[in-house]
Amino acid sequence: MSSNYLVVATYTAKPDTADRVAELLPTLAAASRQEPGNLSYEIARDLERPHVFTIVEVYEGRDAFTAHRESAHFASIGKMQIIPLLESRVVVGYEGDGVIG
Template sequence: MSQHYIVIATYTAKPEAADRVAQLLPTLAAESRQEPGNISYSIARDLERPNVFTIVEVYEDADAFTAHRESAHFASIGKMQIIPMLESREVVGYSGDGSLN
């Protein structure tokens, strides 16, 4: 199996903005899934802390993730709308092949 570039992002929204972030993230995900090099893009909302979101993205390689961060939809939805509504944001990249062996 080939190596992929996996990104796990944790977004902590300002409490008053959490529902708006929850509305915007699926739009960002839908656009991101259309990118060349994107394999998957999933979002989960913490059940106990509803202002915390975990995003798991899988790309063919690190260059595909770089292209994602430079895309027009990431600029307009992510940078201009979502990120200003966050208290914190952690993004970690990993190399993996999808197996645990």
């Protein structure tokens, strides 16, 4: 039995690009939610540090997350538009049967 794969990403935007990142992330989320192996994709913006975003993604397994990272929408929206606007990006993956999608 394969386990789900949970990803927690923290995106820290450059202060002058935070609003643009906030505009782009929902587009990336909507496309990502349509992927066959995606179970959940949620975005939260830090209330005290509005240039910091937390993204929580759940996939049917590590392979589904790999497919997400190789998708056309991640390349065009994530890599080409969002990532250049960031000061930093931390992505941590977790595997386990207890991960709920």
